[in-house]
Amino acid sequence: MTAQRITRQGLLDWLNGVAAKATLIAPVRVEGIYLFRPIVKIEDIALDYSQSTVPPKEWLFPRSDTLFTIERLDRAYELKPPAAAGPRVLFGIRPCDARALAILDRLFLAEPADNLYEERRQNTVLVGLACARQQLPECFCTSLGGGPQEAANVDVLLAGAGEAYTVTVATEKGQQLLSGATLRDGGEMPPAPSLSNQVPTAGMAERLRLAFNSSYWQRLADRCLGCKMCTYLCPTCHCFDIRDCDVGGHAERVRCWDGCQSALFTKLAGGHNPRASKAARLRQFYAHKYLYFPERFGVTQCVGCGRCAHFCPVNIDIRETLRDLQTLEVCPHGSGETARRREPVGAAFGDSRASA
Numbered sequence: 001m002t003a004q005r006i007t008r009q010g011l012l013d014w015l016n017g018v019a020a021k022a023t024l025i026a027p028v029r030v031e032g033i034y035l036f037r038p039i040v041k042i043e044d045i046a047l048d049y050s051q052s053t054v055p056p057k058e059w060l061f062p063r064s065d066t067l068f069t070i071e072r073l074d075r076a077y078e079l080k081p082p083a084a085a086g087p088r089v090l091f092g093i094r095p096c097d098a099r100a101l102a103i104l105d106r107l108f109l110a111e112p113a114d115n116l117y118e119e120r121r122q123n124t125v126l127v128g129l130a131c132a133r134q135q136l137p138e139c140f141c142t143s144l145g146g147g148p149q150e151a152a153n154v155d156v157l158l159a160g161a162g163e164a165y166t167v168t169v170a171t172e173k174g175q176q177l178l179s180g181a182t183l184r185d186g187g188e189m190p191p192a193p194s195l196s197n198q199v200p201t202a203g204m205a206e207r208l209r210l211a212f213n214s215s216y217w218q219r220l221a222d223r224c225l226g227c228k229m230c231t232y233l234c235p236t237c238h239c240f241d242i243r244d245c246d247v248g249g250h251a252e253r254v255r256c257w258d259g260c261q262s263a264l265f266t267k268l269a270g271g272h273n274p275r276a277s278k279a280a281r282l283r284q285f286y287a288h289k290y291l292y293f294p295e296r297f298g299v300t301q302c303v304g305c306g307r308c309a310h311f312c313p314v315n316i317d318i319r320e321t322l323r324d325l326q327t328l329e330v331c332p333h334g335s336g337e338t339a340r341r342r343e344p345v346g347a348a349f350g351d352s353r354a355s356a
């Protein structure tokens with residue numbers, strides 16, 4: 001990787017050139033929050049944004065995605081794929097969100113790859129924007145091996161603020177994108193901000209196994225509203241539902257975001273629900289990220305962005321849960337009964353054992 005410099009004006013000029021050749025998607029302020037949106041005017045880009053409320057995953061895995069269209073012909077049906085995605089540049093993504101996309105790659109690009117995700121991924125260049133300060137009070141990326149200046153999951157990383165940025169070229173794709181930019185030699189990374197949160201995440205898979213039947217989940221569920229905010233805003237959550245919609249004369253098969261915190265998400269056609277209680281669904285949120293996904297794909301499915309804690313309307317905070325799981329006294333024989341308090345355990349929520 002090589003580092004160079006670019007002035008703010010040089011950056012804006014370069015982005016103007018990028019927008020002429022590809023769809024440029026970048027953070028903008030919309031009704032008081034930051035969202036990633038296609039850019040019409042370069043000056044709309046919020047270069048000093050804090051953190052987007054909705055993560056940029058929505059540009060690779062949209063919240064509502066037409067998989068194909070079904071046209072009725074005389075004596076047959078025709079299935080039409082959606083139009084191919086053109087070239088895109090996703091500008092200004094934070095290192096934690098870029099890491100989240102690398103995690104989603106493991107799932108969506110595993111054989112057989114999801115063709116829509118794969119096509120968008122191949123047509124997208126990622127330009128990261130390092131964090132000059134802690135973005136949310138709850139973020140804890142360094143506890144999971146990430147960092148505010150991580151360049152590993154983007155094609156180009158910009159760092160700095162104000163009048164000049166340091167440019168780190170991380171891939172060939174990034175090098176090509178920068179071909180029209182006015183760069184100067186000798187860029188130096190600004191000092192990385194120190195983050196206030198260190199959360200103990202080591203050994204979490206084993207702690208979750210031990211706590212599987214703990215009454216802790218019921219106590220947490222007593223506060224949860226089941227609103228699914230945590231799953232929709234998480235940059236690595238990827239649950240979906242598939243529906244066929246009648247769209248004025250033809251049908252569309254649509255994939256929509258869904259979330260494990262909804263009672264209907266796991267309800268089967270015959271009426272049985274393997275995760276019928278809020279306690280089991282909350283446990284699934286943590287176990288999927290820190291136990292099942294790592295078992296299957298080799299990485300933790302959380303990047304410590306802090307959104308789930310920041311936006312939960314009842315202050316359920318993943319940092320607190322991870323700390324609690326480290327100290328919860330559970331029976332080592334697998335019942336999960338708390339040794340100290342001898343509280344009633346998992347039977348209270350009457351769920352069968354969850355799977356990934």
Ligand code: SF4
Nearest residue numbers: 224225227228230312
């Ligand atoms: S955001 Fe909070 S209240 Fe809503 S489902 Fe998640 S944990 Fe429950």
Ligand code: SF4
Nearest residue numbers: 234302303305306308
């Ligand atoms: S679980 Fe919470 S902290 Fe972890 S990536 Fe998802 S929203 Fe961010």
